[in-house]
Amino acid sequence: MAMVGGGVGAFIGKVHRAAARFNGDVEFVAGAFSSDPVRSREQGAQLGLDPARAYGSWQEMLAGETALPVDKRADFVSICTPPGSHFEIAKACLGAGFHVMCEKPMTRNAAEAEELAACVARTRRVFGLMHPYVGYPTVKLARDLVARGDLGPVAKVVVQYPQGSFRRIDWTKPLTPRQQWQRDPRVHGISGCMSDIGVHAANLLEYVTGLKIRAVLSDLARFTHGPLDDDGVALLRLEKGARGVLLASKIATGEDNGLRIRVYGEKKALAWREDAPETLTITSPFAPAETWRRGAAYVAAASAAAARGTHLPAAHPEGLHEAVANTYRNFCDTIRARQARRRPTALELDFPNEKSGVRGMRFVEAMVASARDGNTWKKV
Amino acid sequence: MAMVGGGVGAFIGKVHRAAARFNGDVEFVAGAFSSDPVRSREQGAQLGLDPARAYGSWQEMLAGETALPVDKRADFVSICTPPGSHFEIAKACLGAGFHVMCEKPMTRNAAEAEELAACVARTRRVFGLMHPYVGYPTVKLARDLVARGDLGPVAKVVVQYPQGSFRRIDWTKPLTPRQQWQRDPRVHGISGCMSDIGVHAANLLEYVTGLKIRAVLSDLARFTHGPLDDDGVALLRLEKGARGVLLASKIATGEDNGLRIRVYGEKKALAWREDAPETLTITSPFAPAETWRRGAAYVAAASAAAARGTHLPAAHPEGLHEAVANTYRNFCDTIRARQARRRPTALELDFPNEKSGVRGMRFVEAMVASARDGNTWKKV
């Protein structure tokens, strides 16, 4: 594992490193952490890298790693930079023969995403996109219960990601670099809230229901500062006649990470929340509500993917690190399968990839276009 | 108190009677319960009425009560019939000099609602509309906290009323009378779900935030049988630049009465749910989440209306009956104030009235029009 961005002090880099190493079979061996070569090398050293592989830039890193014998060089690169550089770095990594795990949003817009996906196809590398929420065992269970028909045909979906982070900003003070680039279309792309967390909600919806979002009618808003939206809602038309609502907001005062989804089928419904990720609730018109708990034998019996992503007995809580670790594990096992020249299993392929990224960016573009064009329906 | 409709076996009539009597100062003295005069009188007797005042029809009741000396006759009539007859009965009651408490929806459409409101103004009677949810002390507290500025300016509101009642219907069997008229536009008016529960959600939103819904863009659906919608979502534009989302559904499998609201202000937010009505949650970016509990001294200190609507110490649960009773109490105290020729206080006037009803029906009309006209914005 090599890393670009996500250096000392960056929470997301630490999460990627801890999660990748979680299963004990991945080593963190190289990285470039800053556009300043000196700082980049210093941070690499601080993070415990061999100084020879604490590179001054990602370009230097690709050169350096490529120069190593195949069995010594990093197998994949995790990209934890701000979104503006994902496209360029990912293409370079793929071109240099590395598999790539990329933070979301994949790119700044759909055109970049499509070009990057084409590059993945061309280079035949493995590409992972970090939507960590689909790594939760209870989310995998949800998907599997829907897929096996427990809920009946899905009629209605409500997915929400209210977040209050922009309400914690003191606007009388200079913004941090992160707060700046979150507001800069050159870095963050065409949307603020939708690229940042709306894509998580959309990805979660499609993952759990197995239904694609066909069209959106959105209403985006900007309650705080900068040119980009910080809040939005959309009416959704899904495959097979299902409908939905999607809400994402950075100005939902007092919310932390309120990602939650409810799926109403004709027979049963499910509800899941990230702030209580150990359980999945199943309701029905004719029976008591059920709380399925990660780690229980009946969960493992219903979902091989949930079982595979479970590390602790029920009610010894797991959290986001394990969800990210599960995503890394499947990503790495797919790489290993490729290296062993065998076809990865469905369980191994269970991680968001470049296709998820393209869908995500098309979703963002449709959201932006709908809001811009008078709240009209836009195909995704 | 006299009653039209809501006879033996009708849950809503029982609720009105129990709630009106709850405070010990209202007597149930007359009624007409069926279009069949014999059944109507029988039911009146079963409900313990003096046989002379267990009338064969509401017309007979108005004649009979009017013939009594003023101090003997019923002061007001509670109308618990299906919505199709509200308009005619209410007008007749008002015309005969009775105050009226009417089940929602007030009428079948906005034109009827406006005419009825004009009749209220003309007859100078007191008119109450039963939106029971605003009778909960915690809802009154919510309104008062917003009004005094605890949340700062309101930016975003999410109000939902998911209900799964239509999922419990066995469509292979004949529908009950109630299930039939819920699907009959002649009785239920222009909308199914929105007239039935969407109006509750809209009323709750306006009550708590103090902001009017200025425009809606809706998406209505019909997942089950009949000509009327049974599900819908709307984007909302509120006064003062606030935005919102409203969801109401009769096909939300596994939900019972899931009315809930979240209000995000610039400083704090609140959350309330009918299925846990004893508490109100207040969140903030900078402090622990607070759970305010009905009955506590600090609630009474913050909201005179909540204190007035509180009957039991904290954590001895209250519920819907008390909410309805609180609405009746204010309605009756307003009648008493009129009878005593004094101006009712703001606390006494705190119940939904004919103006709420007109707003509700205009909201329903805008929802229906928006869905019909290609999901376009409609003013309320």
Added chain:
Amino acid sequence: MAMVGGGVGAFIGKVHRAAARFNGDVEFVAGAFSSDPVRSREQGAQLGLDPARAYGSWQEMLAGETALPVDKRADFVSICTPPGSHFEIAKACLGAGFHVMCEKPMTRNAAEAEELAACVARTRRVFGLMHPYVGYPTVKLARDLVARGDLGPVAKVVVQYPQGSFRRIDWTKPLTPRQQWQRDPRVHGISGCMSDIGVHAANLLEYVTGLKIRAVLSDLARFTHGPLDDDGVALLRLEKGARGVLLASKIATGEDNGLRIRVYGEKKALAWREDAPETLTITSPFAPAETWRRGAAYVAAASAAAARGTHLPAAHPEGLHEAVANTYRNFCDTIRARQARRRPTALELDFPNEKSGVRGMRFVEAMVASARDGNTWKKV
């Protein structure tokens, strides 16, 4: 219905009146509310009684009501005075031919309770004791699920009633009359906390499990002022080898009415809490946890008693008033059965009676004796 005590401003009297009238078939017709005859009559008038039946004392009331023709006089007397006078008043009422509903604790000690029970037997009147918690439909459901074997044999029970009411007292100010008699052994009897709320916990345990408490080993404490305990815990030995723990406290800071019970059977377990009384949780080693919701058809199918005590559809919340009303309804139906010279059904007899009261006071005596005698086992 006649009432002794519980006048204007007394929360408990209002609860009894509202609950008794809840079903629409009980009239509140007479009462005595104060030891001061003038105040007593004034309060009766304020409560809407016919002045002739707003008596100056309970003795006067018994005389006055007895003098009325049988079909005019009150059928039963609800005793809402402080516990010190329950014994004398109840005996007098029974002796005068009235049925009695008595607030808990039944008496000051077990000897009084036994004598009162003997008086009930002798006079062949109906005696109800107000333990309102067993009136909740979910508690009745719990009892019925245990009784039909869903849990398997009961192994362990944990029942708790933490309350923080004594932490809200400002000890620098004069105590209210209620606060005074709660600390006065002449009024409150041999225990503070155990007579007040410990008996509720013990009654709930025996009701739900169907098992009698055979022996207790208690540890009582007094953290605030006065001669009586305000906190206590007990180890319990129940019938059939089951064990338990009981905790009751008036000094559990920040708790309101935290009555809750968990019953662990060999196959399943249940959990119930008064502050969320609409649901009952059933857990099992091998299946998802179940949340049973009052009002649902599957609840009615499992428990006729729960169905009978249900007034509103699921998730339109009910609370304590309905629980008390359910207790009154069964009490009154039992009286009506007696009046009609038929045997009351098991559903009608489902309310705490003089036998519950004797068991409660024996439980309190055993608790006090155990604590006094060095925390040793005492039979109940």
Added chain:
Amino acid sequence: MAMVGGGVGAFIGKVHRAAARFNGDVEFVAGAFSSDPVRSREQGAQLGLDPARAYGSWQEMLAGETALPVDKRADFVSICTPPGSHFEIAKACLGAGFHVMCEKPMTRNAAEAEELAACVARTRRVFGLMHPYVGYPTVKLARDLVARGDLGPVAKVVVQYPQGSFRRIDWTKPLTPRQQWQRDPRVHGISGCMSDIGVHAANLLEYVTGLKIRAVLSDLARFTHGPLDDDGVALLRLEKGARGVLLASKIATGEDNGLRIRVYGEKKALAWREDAPETLTITSPFAPAETWRRGAAYVAAASAAAARGTHLPAAHPEGLHEAVANTYRNFCDTIRARQARRRPTALELDFPNEKSGVRGMRFVEAMVASARDGNTWKKV
């Protein structure tokens, strides 16, 4: 880091390895995993160890590691074997100069614990005992809020660890090795439930309140098979006049890991549960209940220890792995301080040590003695 026991398939070994490595500054370099040398070496290889350091036995491991240059050898040994061998292995490791992290219970009885603590003192090594629950940031916050006086003097504590694991055993089948040694006094020591989970509850209580348990009066039970208790309750007398109740059970059907604690002070109270470890609830008689959420700035402001143990923003859930990682981090930083010949800070010393272990085993002995001697008070 070297490990004894906890090989492939043992959940606890995996937890220790993942947690120790979590912060990125610990390497897993050596181990012995089975009493069968061949299996031991095989498992070491499977776990990715250098074959030279995948030892055949712990004795071999101590010899092998000691033979390495100081800067190459493992700094500490994590002992994850069944409890019967903790004493012998830990003494040997300490004697050979290694620091030790030991799974709980420390030993089979108090005498062994005291001898081991003496050995720690003699060898001047760092000894950590894995009570993971005190590693949760919210538990550290709880301790710090109590310590700074937010709750006022502590009056009452209720700590519970209900677990239903023994209810999932199919007694008609042969027991697994783990199920066997949990029932074998030669391995598990003098108690079943108390040594296994009762010690966690006692440790949590003392950690949070800062008060020692002075005496216990216990009631132990055995509902399933074998010579050892599988359930128990105790009345507690704590320092400074506080009282408590402790419940631990392996037969609490349907519970997973239900560790929870409530602390009632004179001014406020707190409540914490392991199955919802992201929040701490603070209640008060005079203000809304507060939910403090890990990761919030106000938590960091109130508790440096909570801040130090926080890895993710609020509402991106953390769990047990992070709690164990926090314990390892403090343990390792204390070792590093020793190595750097500086005094560890209070934050670094914040992990259970040999003194906690001695207290734990004395607690277990007092529990067993009390139950054996007729439920009498025993000093701890």
